Amino acid sequence: MAEHVIRLIWDAWRTRKKGAGAIAQRQRSRLADMVADARANSPLYRELYRDLPDRVESAEQLPVTDKKMLMERFDDWGTDRAVTLEAAEAFVEDPKRIGELFLDKYTLMTTSGTTGRRGIFVVDSHTMAVVTAMMLRWMGDWLSPSDFLKIIARRGRMAMVMATGGHFASAVAAARLKKRRGKQVEILSAHMPMTELVARLNHFQPALLAPYASMAAMLADEQEAGRLDIHPVLLALSAEGLPQEEYGRIARMFNAKVGNSYAASECMFMSAMCDQGWLHVNADWVAFEPVDADYLPVAPGEQSHTVLISNLANRVQPILRYDLGDSVLQRPDPCPCGNPLPAIRVQGRSADVLTFRTAGGNVRLPPLTLSQPIEAVCGVTLFQLAHTEPEKLQLRLQISSAANADAVWREAEAGLRGVLAEHGLEHVVVERGGEPPEQGRGGKFREVIPLSA
Numbered sequence: 001m002a003e004h005v006i007r008l009i010w011d012a013w014r015t016r017k018k019g020a021g022a023i024a025q026r027q028r029s030r031l032a033d034m035v036a037d038a039r040a041n042s043p044l045y046r047e048l049y050r051d052l053p054d055r056v057e058s059a060e061q062l063p064v065t066d067k068k069m070l071m072e073r074f075d076d077w078g079t080d081r082a083v084t085l086e087a088a089e090a091f092v093e094d095p096k097r098i099g100e101l102f103l104d105k106y107t108l109m110t111t112s113g114t115t116g117r118r119g120i121f122v123v124d125s126h127t128m129a130v131v132t133a134m135m136l137r138w139m140g141d142w143l144s145p146s147d148f149l150k151i152i153a154r155r156g157r158m159a160m161v162m163a164t165g166g167h168f169a170s171a172v173a174a175a176r177l178k179k180r181r182g183k184q185v186e187i188l189s190a191h192m193p194m195t196e197l198v199a200r201l202n203h204f205q206p207a208l209l210a211p212y213a214s215m216a217a218m219l220a221d222e223q224e225a226g227r228l229d230i231h232p233v234l235l236a237l238s239a240e241g242l243p244q245e246e247y248g249r250i251a252r253m254f255n256a257k258v259g260n261s262y263a264a265s266e267c268m269f270m271s272a273m274c275d276q277g278w279l280h281v282n283a284d285w286v287a288f289e290p291v292d293a294d295y296l297p298v299a300p301g302e303q304s305h306t307v308l309i310s311n312l313a314n315r316v317q318p319i320l321r322y323d324l325g326d327s328v329l330q331r332p333d334p335c336p337c338g339n340p341l342p343a344i345r346v347q348g349r350s351a352d353v354l355t356f357r358t359a360g361g362n363v364r365l366p367p368l369t370l371s372q373p374i375e376a377v378c379g380v381t382l383f384q385l386a387h388t389e390p391e392k393l394q395l396r397l398q399i400s401s402a403a404n405a406d407a408v409w410r411e412a413e414a415g416l417r418g419v420l421a422e423h424g425l426e427h428v429v430v431e432r433g434g435e436p437p438e439q440g441r442g443g444k445f446r447e448v449i450p451l452s453a
């Protein structure tokens with residue numbers, strides 16, 4: 001495994017060194033192999049690609065797929081017939097198995113995606129090696145040799161703050177790390193009240209801190225107020241986008257480097273941010289197409305409607321020309337940081353923190369904290385939580401026809417009330433929305449909508 005990762009790092013380094021032409025060449029040959037493999041071994045792709053030429057080297061030749069299509073044809077989608085929806089759901093329903101191997105060889109995770117529709121993704125070990133190699137490549141971009149020495153001196157102590165209680169990508173990664181590194185890894189739940197989170201971090205004193213982005217912004221407030229007193233070398237953020245100036249503020253508050261990545265369960269190694277604030281897409285391992293609403297290419301410099309991705313590593317469940325739903329803008333000129341990989345900014349994922357006034361001061365809840373207990377309910381196919389009045393939330397659910405709508409509602413409501421109670425917000429009313437989730441501009445569903453000012 002280690003040897004495999006080193007080979008991948010070497011290959012990535014050499015490819016990037018040779019520039020854009022070599023990166024495009026890698027992408028073409030890997031795409032051709034992926035398509036050939038998907039056609040040979042996935043009944044769904046065999047059907048989809050029936051009329052395509054024998055060799056396909058460009059993602060633009062492929063029909064578009066999305067989460068709905070792949071989830072509906074789950075048993076036909078994979079290239080391993082043992083990967084069935086029944087087996088995957090049985091695994092997902094057991095929280096004790098988070099981070100364990102599915103069918104003794106795969107990594108399995110569920111999405112907390114921005115579309116509110118639950119997905120189950122199965123990933124092979126080769127892909128996990130690519131993830132490790134890409135993460136090491138990012139760390140090399142973010143940190144100086146002296147930063148690495150500081151991290152080693154503090155035995156690489158790492159704290160992760162995340163949505164717990166489900167098979168989410170971050171929780172799966174955390175469980176794996178914890179198993180390997182024991183006490184050097186601290187896993188903290190985003191459900192924890194802020195006072196407890198601050199106390200635990202002060203005690204643990206991480207050298208590396210991995211929160212999702214809106215949580216990092218809240219921790220920066222705590223550090224500024226003096227309640228939090230930690231000195232990490234690196235904050236590695238994930239999950240959401242923040243206003244650009246927030247990254248600089250977080251770095252100043254902690255006197256630390258801030259690394260940010262933009263990825264998805266569908267493609268965990270997608271991109272990472274450079275010191276110029278641009279996300280560089282790992283185009284040697286993912287074909288990334290910003291497109292308009294008709295799936296036609298959008299020129300660099302223009303905001304896209306969505307983006308189509310092809311994951312060029314994962315063979316067990318091919319993700320090819322997949323509509324991710326995020327709106328991106330690609331930089332038209334070379335990035336001043338010198339990285340030849342395409343540079344983008346993402347508009348789709350914003351951190352919709354909800355703020356509630358209480359006698360004891362403002363309580364702020366990041367979107368993942370609120371969405372996680374709803375996502376965890378079986379039978380919810382789409383949901384939206386709107387902060388409609390200062391002390392009222394409205395939950396709009398789309399429920400699968402096979403489920404009992406009232407039972408699903410009660411379970412989602414109870415989960416949400418539990419989270420509110422943990423944060424001293426028992427008085428907030430949770431109302432059942434009559435209408436289905438509303439589609440926002442650009443066709444995207446926002447899971448969590450803050451109170452409008």
Ligand SMILES: [Zn+2]
Nearest residue numbers: 274278335337
């Ligand atoms: Zn750059």
